[in-house]
Amino acid sequence: GAGVSQSPSNKVTEKGKDVELRCDPISGHTALYWYRQSLGQGLEFLIYFQGNSAPDKSGLPSDRFSAERTGGSVSTLTIQRTQQEDSAVYLCASSLDLGTPAYEQYFGPGTRLTVT
């Protein structure tokens, strides 16, 4: 079946502009995560959605970052007034409802964001 898809695959933007990144999770997956990965760094948790529950935004680095998930499916990550330090690969992952033990996360191919 279809995996997690993300768009665009690459985005180059000027400092100060807003960008929107999109994630289409695997159908039926209720959990959705956004991460970012800078060159040579580990994955940094940004935000988590689970069903209709309030999202866990504890990883968002500043109030310039926000995310929505509409209808429990597609999610968009918005970065306002982009800065050069926002340049990174933004990865989306989805999984089945969290259980014990936790379910595998399936990652999308990522959006490579470059802020010039």
Add this chain to the structure above:
Amino acid sequence: RKEVEQDPGPFNVPEGATVAFNCTYSNSASQSFFWYRQDCRKEPKLLMSVYSSGNEDGRFTAQLNRASQYISLLIRDSKLSDSATYLCVVKLNTGNQFYFGTGTSLTVIP
């Protein structure tokens, strides 16, 4: 202190060699453990979950040591296709976050 720490490597090993990676975690409330594999400029993919009793999948063996708070990955009979970065991942028994290590780079040399 980071939740998960890994030796970044790089590990350069000849084909057929056995190689082991360790990963330490700082929070004793950690409950779920995984090894993910990430190829260059690709997304991470699950290699294997790590169970308390240890588990094996073909040439790959994962171990968990709760007392010392580390997990390990052993790769036997290394193949060229094993070249990748191996990410250690931990989830606590509370909250929603998965904590990823920065990864250990492996290159298998012909």
